[in-house]
Amino acid sequence: MNILILSVSAGGGHNNAAQAIAEYAKKKDPSSRVLILDAYKEVSPFLDKIIIGSYLQSLKVWPKAFQYLYQASDTQGGSIKSMMNLLDQRIASRLLPTIRAFDADILVATHPFTAHVLSLLLEEEAIDSPCLTIMTDYGAHALWVHPHIDNYVVAHEAMIPELMERGRSRDSILPLGIPVKSSFLVQHPRELTLKKLHLNPKLPTVSLMGGSLALGNLRLMLRDLLEEPMPFNVLVFSANDLKFRKDAQEIAEHAQKPVAVLPYENSINAFLQATDLLITKPGGLTITEALICGVPMALFSAIPGQEEQNLNFLLRHNLGLDLGEGENCGRTIADLLAQPEKRAAMKARALSFARPQATQAIYQQMQRLVDEGSERGVQKKGGPERAHSLVAPSPFPLF
Numbered sequence: 001m002n003i004l005i006l007s008v009s010a011g012g013g014h015n016n017a018a019q020a021i022a023e024y025a026k027k028k029d030p031s032s033r034v035l036i037l038d039a040y041k042e043v044s045p046f047l048d049k050i051i052i053g054s055y056l057q058s059l060k061v062w063p064k065a066f067q068y069l070y071q072a073s074d075t076q077g078g079s080i081k082s083m084m085n086l087l088d089q090r091i092a093s094r095l096l097p098t099i100r101a102f103d104a105d106i107l108v109a110t111h112p113f114t115a116h117v118l119s120l121l122l123e124e125e126a127i128d129s130p131c132l133t134i135m136t137d138y139g140a141h142a143l144w145v146h147p148h149i150d151n152y153v154v155a156h157e158a159m160i161p162e163l164m165e166r167g168r169s170r171d172s173i174l175p176l177g178i179p180v181k182s183s184f185l186v187q188h189p190r191e192l193t194l195k196k197l198h199l200n201p202k203l204p205t206v207s208l209m210g211g212s213l214a215l216g217n218l219r220l221m222l223r224d225l226l227e228e229p230m231p232f233n234v235l236v237f238s239a240n241d242l243k244f245r246k247d248a249q250e251i252a253e254h255a256q257k258p259v260a261v262l263p264y265e266n267s268i269n270a271f272l273q274a275t276d277l278l279i280t281k282p283g284g285l286t287i288t289e290a291l292i293c294g295v296p297m298a299l300f301s302a303i304p305g306q307e308e309q310n311l312n313f314l315l316r317h318n319l320g321l322d323l324g325e326g327e328n329c330g331r332t333i334a335d336l337l338a339q340p341e342k343r344a345a346m347k348a349r350a351l352s353f354a355r356p357q358a359t360q361a362i363y364q365q366m367q368r369l370v371d372e373g374s375e376r377g378v379q380k381k382g383g384p385e386r387a388h389s390l391v392a393p394s395p396f397p398l399f
Contacts (some may be wrong), residue, residue, distance in 0.1 A: 001105050001106065001366070001370055002102065002103060002104045003022070003032060003034045004022070004034075004037060004099060004102050004104035004107050004108070005021060005022060005034070005035065005107075005109075005317065005323055006037050006039050006108070006114035006117065006118065006316065007039070007104075007111050008038060008039055008040055008113055008114060008116070008275065009041070011281055012283075013136045013137075013284045013285035013286075014136055015036070015038075015110070016106075016180070017110045017136070017270075018036045019036065019181065020179035020181045020359050021134070021362060021363065021382060022034045022106060023039065023181055023182065023232040024359045024360065024363050025203055025232075025363060025366075033102075035102055037098065039117060040091070043091050043094045043095060049374070052235075053391055055182070056231055057085070058321065059158050074294060080245050083158070084116075086107075088109065088113060088116045089120060091117055092117045096121065096126055098108075099112045099127060101219045103155060103316065104131050105129060105143065105370045106132065106341045106366050106369055106370050107129050107131045108132050108366070109131070109132075109149075110133075110134045111211060111398070112141065112143035113143070114144055115133040115145075116141075116143065116146050118131045118144030118148075118149065119149055119256055121145075121304065122149070123148055130150045130366075130369035130370060130372075130373050131148070132150060132151045132152075132153065132362075132369065133146075133151070133152050134153045134178070134344050135152060135153060136284045136285065137155075137284040137310055137335045138155050138159065138258060138309060139159075139306060139310060139312070140162035140164070140166060141161050145167070145168060149172070149371065150172065150369055151174055152172060152173050153177075153362055154173060154175050155177055155284070156175055156177070156313075156353060156355070157173070157179060158316075158317065158331070158382060159313075160173050168378045176355060176361040176362050177288070177354075177355020177356075177357075177362075178285065178355070179359035180285075180289060180292065180356075180358065183269070184289065185292070186271075188268065188269065188270035188274070193270045194274050197232040197233075197235070197260040198260065199258045200233060200258050203231055203232050203233050204232045204233070204276040204277070204337050205274055205275050205276050205279075206225060206234050206235070206279060206333060207236075207239065207271060207277070207279065208225065208234065208235075208236045208274040208279045209237040209278065209281070210234065210238075210239060210244070210280075215352070217326045218236075218326075219244070219248070219251065219301070220326060220327065221326040221329050222248060223236070223251060224259055224326075224327075224328060224329050225257075225329065225330050226252075227276065228331065228334045229256065229334075232339070233257070233260075234252075234258070234259045234260075235271055235274075235275065236252070236262065237262055237268075238263055240263070248261045249261045251286045252399070259330070268289065269293065272289060272290060272293040275293070277297075277336060277345065279295060279300065279323070280299060281302065281303070281307060282297075282299045282310040283310070284306070284319075287352075288355075288358075291319070291351070291353050292354045292355075292356045293349045294354070295350065296320065296346035296350065297319065297320035297321075297376060298320060298322075298323050298324040298329070298336070299311050299314060299320050299323060299327055300322075300325060300329070301319070303353075318347075318349060319349060319350055321336070337395060352368070388393075
C-alpha cells in the first residue's frame with residue numbers, strides 16, 4: 001500500500017500522529033511506500049517560516065490574537081476564512097504534482113490545513129485516491145471538517161455529534177482514537193523507572209509538563225509544588241526550552257523533595273506510567289498518552305482555541321481538573337494526592353476513554369478504503385489541466 005501523509009509542523013501532535021501511522025505501515029508491510037509530506041515546507045520554506053513562526057509567536061506573546069483568528073475561522077464566510085481558502089487553494093495547486101508523482105493508494109491528513117487541501121483537490125477531481133483525516137484534538141473546529149473526505153478519525157465517540165452538526169455523515173466518522181507509536185505501549189516497571197531517576201518509589205509522583213513549547217507559568221508552579229509540605233516526587237519535563245530546563249534545575253537544587261528535570265523524550269511512556277498525577281497543558285497528543293497510561297490530569301494555561309476545546313472535553317467527561325493559570329496549585333495537588341480513592345476512580349475513567357490500539361485500527365480502515373476502491377474499479381484521474389482551476393490570484397506575493 002502506497003501511503004502519502006500530509007502534515008504541518010505546528011506543535012508536536014500532528015507529526016507524531018503521522019509518524020505513528022508511517023511506522024506501523026512499514027512494520028505491517030515492509031514493501032509499503034510511505035511518505036510524510038510537510039505541506040508548507042514542501043511548497044515554500046519561506047512561507048513555512050512565516051506562517052508557523054507567526055503561529056508559535058502568537059501563542060507565546062499574543063494569545064488573544066490567536067483566539068480571535070481561531071474563533072473567526074470557526075464560522076462560515078468572513079475575510080479570515082476567505083484568506084485561508086485562497087492560501088489553501090494555492091498550496092493545493094503547488095502540491096498536486098508531488099501528490100500525483102507519488103501515486104498514493106490512500107492520502108492521509110493529520111492537520112486541518114492539509115485536510116482542506118485534500119478536500120479542494122477532491123472537489124476539483126484532481127485526485128481520486130481515498131482520503132482520510134485523523135483529527136488530533138478533542139474538539140471539532142470548522143478547519144478540520146471539509147466535504148469529500150472519505151473518513152474522519154476522531155478521538156472518541158463523544159465527538160461524533162459535533163461532526164454531524166457540521167454536515168458529516170455518521171458512517172464517515174470513526175471513533176478510533178489518536179494514533180501513538182508502538183513503542184509507547186511497552187510496559188515499564190514503576191519502581192525501576194523511579195529508582196533510575198533517584199526518586200523514591202514509596203512516594204506518589206507528580207509530573208509537570210508544559211507541552212512541546214514549554215508554555216505557561218511553569219517556574220511559578222514548580223516552586224509552589226516544592227513548597228507544599230506533603231512529601232511526593234516531582235518530575236519536570238522541559239521540552240526544547242533550554243532556558244526553562246536550566247531554571248528548573250536551579251530550583252530543584254534547593255528543593256526538600258525528590259526532583260528530576262528531564263527533556264521531553266521518547267521514553268515518555270515510562271515516566272507517565274510512573275506518574276500518579278500529571279500537571280499539563282491540554283494538548284491533544286499529551287491527553288491521548290495520559291489516557292492510555294491511566295494518569296489523572298490537572299490542566300493549566302489552555303491556549304485559546306484547540307486547547308480550550310480539549311480542556312472542555314476533559315472537564316465535561318470528568319477526566320481532569322482545571323488549575324486555571326496554575327497559581328497556588330500546590331494545595332490543590334496535595335489534596336488530590338491525599339485522596340487515593342478519587343485518583344483510582346479518575347484512573348479507571350481515563351482508561352475507559354483510552355484507545356491504545358488506535359494506530360492498528362486506523363491502518364486497517366485505510367486498507368479497507370483502498371480495497372473498496374479497487375473493487376469498484378476506481379481509476380486515478382485528473383490530468384494536469386485540472387490543476388489550473390485551483391489557482392487563484394495569490395495574496396502572498398513571495399509564494
